[in-house]
Amino acid sequence: MTATQVQPVLEVRHLSTCFKTDRGVVTAVDDVSFKLYPGETLGIVGESGCGKTVTSKSIMRLLPEHLSFQKEGSEVLFGGNNLSLASEDEMREVRGDRIAMIFQEPMTSLNPVFTVGWQLDEALGYHTTLDKAARRERAIEMLRLVEMPEPERRIGEYPHQLSGGMRQRVMIAMALCCEPDILIADEPTTALDVTIQAQILDLMNGLKQRLNTAIMLITHDLGVVAQVCDRVMVMYAGRVIESGTVRDIFHRPQHPYTKALIESIPKSGAREHGKRLPTIDGIVPSLFELPHGCRFEDRCTIGDKKCIDREPALEALDGREVRCHFPLGDAR
Amino acid sequence: MTSTNSALGKFLSGRGMRKLRRDRMALVALAVIGVYLLLALSVGVGLLDKGDVFDRAGPDTVPGAWGVQDGEKRLTDAEFYIEQVQRAARASNAEDSLAELRFGGLRAAPGTPAEVQAQVDDAWLAFDAVAAYEELDEDPEVASLLTTLEQKVEGLYAAPTGFAGAIHSLRLSLGTDRQGRSILFRALYSTKVAVQIGIVSALISVLIGTLLGAAAGYFGGWVDHMVVWLYSTFSSIPWIVLLMVLASMFRGGPFDGTLIPVYAAFCMSFWISPCRVIRGEVMKLRELEYVQAASAIGFGRIRILLKHIIPNTAHLMFINFSLLFIGAIKAEVILSFLGLGVKNEPSWGVMINQAKAEVLNGFFWQIGAATFFMLVLVLAFNILSDALQDAFDPKHVGSQ
Numbered sequence: 001m002t003a004t005q006v007q008p009v010l011e012v013r014h015l016s017t018c019f020k021t022d023r024g025v026v027t028a029v030d031d032v033s034f035k036l037y038p039g040e041t042l043g044i045v046g047e048s049g050c051g052k053t054v055t056s057k058s059i060m061r062l063l064p065e066h067l068s069f070q071k072e073g074s075e076v077l078f079g080g081n082n083l084s085l086a087s088e089d090e091m092r093e094v095r096g097d098r099i100a101m102i103f104q105e106p107m108t109s110l111n112p113v114f115t116v117g118w119q120l121d122e123a124l125g126y127h128t129t130l131d132k133a134a135r136r137e138r139a140i141e142m143l144r145l146v147e148m149p150e151p152e153r154r155i156g157e158y159p160h161q162l163s164g165g166m167r168q169r170v171m172i173a174m175a176l177c178c179e180p181d182i183l184i185a186d187e188p189t190t191a192l193d194v195t196i197q198a199q200i201l202d203l204m205n206g207l208k209q210r211l212n213t214a215i216m217l218i219t220h221d222l223g224v225v226a227q228v229c230d231r232v233m234v235m236y237a238g239r240v241i242e243s244g245t246v247r248d249i250f251h252r253p254q255h256p257y258t259k260a261l262i263e264s265i266p267k268s269g270a271r272e273h274g275k276r277l278p279t280i281d282g283i284v285p286s287l288f289e290l291p292h293g294c295r296f297e298d299r300c301t302i303g304d305k306k307c308i309d310r311e312p313a314l315e316a317l318d319g320r321e322v323r324c325h326f327p328l329g330d331a332r
Numbered sequence: 333m334t335s336t337n338s339a340l341g342k343f344l345s346g347r348g349m350r351k352l353r354r355d356r357m358a359l360v361a362l363a364v365i366g367v368y369l370l371l372a373l374s375v376g377v378g379l380l381d382k383g384d385v386f387d388r389a390g391p392d393t394v395p396g397a398w399g400v401q402d403g404e405k406r407l408t409d410a411e412f413y414i415e416q417v418q419r420a421a422r423a424s425n426a427e428d429s430l431a432e433l434r435f436g437g438l439r440a441a442p443g444t445p446a447e448v449q450a451q452v453d454d455a456w457l458a459f460d461a462v463a464a465y466e467e468l469d470e471d472p473e474v475a476s477l478l479t480t481l482e483q484k485v486e487g488l489y490a491a492p493t494g495f496a497g498a499i500h501s502l503r504l505s506l507g508t509d510r511q512g513r514s515i516l517f518r519a520l521y522s523t524k525v526a527v528q529i530g531i532v533s534a535l536i537s538v539l540i541g542t543l544l545g546a547a548a549g550y551f552g553g554w555v556d557h558m559v560v561w562l563y564s565t566f567s568s569i570p571w572i573v574l575l576m577v578l579a580s581m582f583r584g585g586p587f588d589g590t591l592i593p594v595y596a597a598f599c600m601s602f603w604i605s606p607c608r609v610i611r612g613e614v615m616k617l618r619e620l621e622y623v624q625a626a627s628a629i630g631f632g633r634i635r636i637l638l639k640h641i642i643p644n645t646a647h648l649m650f651i652n653f654s655l656l657f658i659g660a661i662k663a664e665v666i667l668s669f670l671g672l673g674v675k676n677e678p679s680w681g682v683m684i685n686q687a688k689a690e691v692l693n694g695f696f697w698q699i700g701a702a703t704f705f706m707l708v709l710v711l712a713f714n715i716l717s718d719a720l721q722d723a724f725d726p727k728h729v730g731s732q
C-alpha cells in the first residue's frame with residue numbers, strides 16, 4: 001500500500017477529452033482525476049466505450065489532433081510538466097522513454113517486416129546514446145528479462161515466427177527497454193489464452209517490483225484486476241464512478257454498478273449450479289444523449305427521482321471515492 | 333551472420349520459393365526474362381553500336397529465313413551493289429574509296445581500281461543479259477542467268493569469313509528492312525530500349541506514386557485532398573492524349589531526340605495507379621497497432637511513415653513495378669508507332685511503324701520480328717507474375 005507522503009508519479013486532474021464528430025462534439029472522457037504512485041498498479045475497469053482507452057491515449061496524447069481535443073482545465077501532471085499543454089516535441093521525449101505503452105493485440109503490435117531485434121534496436125537507438133553493440137546486448141538482456149526462451153536466436157526472427165504470448169513479451173520488453181516511470185497496458189492479455197495470460201500478468205508483476213515502474217492496467221476483466229492491481233478505478237460512460245483499493249472495491253463495492261459488475265463474474269461451486277449468471281440489463285447510454293442525472297440511472301435497481309434530476313458528485317470517503325446518491329453500505 | 337543474410341536465406345529456402353521452383357512455366361518465364369535482361373545489358377555496354385542498327389547490312393529488303401525473293405528484286409539488288417563498287421572505283425581517290433566501301437560485314441574485294449573496273453564491266457554484262465527479259469520469274473533460262481549475275485556481284489565483294497562471316501550471316505538471318513538494315517540487330521537493340529524505358533519509367537512512377545500516396549494516406553487532411561485532386565485530374569485526361577501532348581511539347585527542346593520526353597510522359601500518367609493503391613493501403617496500415625505502438629515509443633511522424641509504414645507496402649510496390657514495366661513497354665510501342673516516342677534509336681514501336689508500308693508489299697519479317705520479341709517478353713512477365721502470386725500470396729500460403 002502506498003504511503004501518503006510519497007509523491008505521485010502521475011497526477012491527472014479534470015481530464016476531459018472531446019471528439020469532433022459529424023453529429024457534434026462528444027465528450028468521451030469527462031472530468032477524470034486520479035493519481036498514480038511509483039511501483040503501484042492501477043486498474044481501470046469498465047465496459048467497452050466507457051473511456052478507458054481514451055483516458056490512456058489522452059495521457060500519451062496519441063489521439064488524432066484534428067479530431068479530438070482536451071477541454072480547458074485538463075491537466076496531466078508528469079515530472080513537473082503539464083503534458084496536456086506540452087508541445088509535440090516534448091511529448092516525443094516522454095513517449096517510450098518516460099511513459100511506455102503496450103497494446104491489446106500482440107498479433108499486430110509488432111511491425112511484420114522487421115525482426116524483433118531491429119525493432120528493439122530502433123527504440124533503444126531513439127531514446128538512448130548506446131552504440132550498436134551495446135544496444136544489441138541490451139535488447140538480448142531485455143528479452144531475457146521478459147523470459148523469452150533463447151533470446152539470442154529470437155532477436156533475429158520476424159514477428160510471424162513468434163506465438164502471441166512471445167509477441168506480447170517482446171512488446172513488454174520494448175516498452176520497458178528505456179526503464180520508463182509509467183507503463184500503460186491497454187488490455188495486454190485480452191487476446192491471449194488463459195495460461196499465457198497468467199504468465200504475462202506474473203511477468204508484469206515481477207517487473208514492476210524489480211524496476212519500480214507504475215503500471216496503469218486497462219482491462220474489462222475483473223479477474224485480472226483482482227490478480228495484479230493495487231487500486232482500481234471503475235469508469236462508466238466517460239465518468240469515474242468509483243475508485244479505491246482492490247480489497248475495498250471487491251469486498252465492499254459502494255456503487256451499484258460496481259456491485260453488479262462483480263456479481264456478474266462467473267463463480268464455480270455447487271451452490272452456483274443451475275443458477276443463471278446475473279447480468280446488468282440495458283446498455284451504456286450513448287454519449288450523444290447523456291441523461292441529465294446519474295448516467296447509470298436507467299440500469300440501476302435502486303435510486304429514485306433524485307437520480308434522474310441531478311448527477312451525483314464524486315465523493316471521497318476513507319481513501320476511496322464513489323459517485324452515487326445512495327452508496328451501498330458496508331454490510332454485504 | 334547478420335539478420336539480413338539469414339532473412340534472405342530463409343526467403344530463398346522458404347515455402348514460396350519451393351513452390352515457385354516446382355512451377356516449370358515460371359522457371360521458363362524467369363529464364364526468358366533473364367535472357368532479355370542479359371541482352372539489354374550487353375547491348376547497353378556496347379555489344380551492338382548504332383552502326384550495327386543504322387548501316388546497310390545487305391541489299392534492299394533481304395528476306396528472312398522464310399522468305400523467297402522475286403526475280404525483279406534480285407535484279408535491282410544486283411544493280412545497287414554493282415553501282416556502289418563502280419562509283420568507288422571511279423572516284424578520284426579510288427583506292428581509298430574502295431577500301432572504305434562496306435555494307436555491314438561486306439567489303440569490296442581487294443584489287444587495283446583498274447582490276448575492279450574490269451570486274452564491274454563484266455558484272456554489267458551479266459546484268460544486261462538478265463535485264464533484257466520482260467518476265468523474270470518462272471523461266472529456267474532467266475533463273476540461271478540471274479544466278480550467274482549474282483555470282484559476278486559476289487565476286488565484287490570479299491565475303492567475310494570465320495567469325496566475321498558468322499556475324500554477317502547472323503546479321504542477315506532475319507532479313508533486312510527496306511533500307512537494308514539488319515532486322516535482327518535492330519530488334520535486339522530495341523530490347524535494350526524497351527528494358528531501359530520499362531525500368532526507368534516504372535521505377536520513377538512507383539517512387540512518385542508511393543511517396544504521394546503514402547503521404548496522402550498517412551497525413552490525411554489537406555495533403556490527402558491535394559493528392560486526390562491531382563490524380564483525379566490526371567486520370568480524367570486520357571493517357572494517350574497526355575502522352576501525345578507531352579511528347580510534342582518536348583519537340584525541338586534541348587531534350588528532343590533523347591528518351592527524356594518519353595520518361596516524362598510515362599511517369600506523369602503512370603504514377604496514378606500505384607499512388608491510389610498505396611494511399612488505400614496506408615490508410616489501413618496507419619490504424620494498425622504497430623503504427624500506434626511506434627508513436628507510443630515516441631517516433632516522429634515522418635520517421636514512422638518512412639521506416640514503419642512504407643516498408644509494409646513493399647509488396648504493392650513490386651506488383652505495381654511489374655505491371656508498369658510491361659505497361660511502359662507496350663505504351664512505348666504505341667507511342668513510337670504514332671511517331672512521338674523513341675527517336676534516333678530503333679525500338680519495337682519504331683520498327684512496327686516502319687513496317688507499315690512493307691507489310692502491304694508482303695515483307696512481313698520486320699513487323700514479325702518486332703512483335704515476336706515484344707510478345708515473348710510480355711508473355712514471360714505475365715506468366716512469372718501469375719506464378720509469383722500463386723507462390724507468395726499470403727491467401728495461398730498462410731502467414732505462418
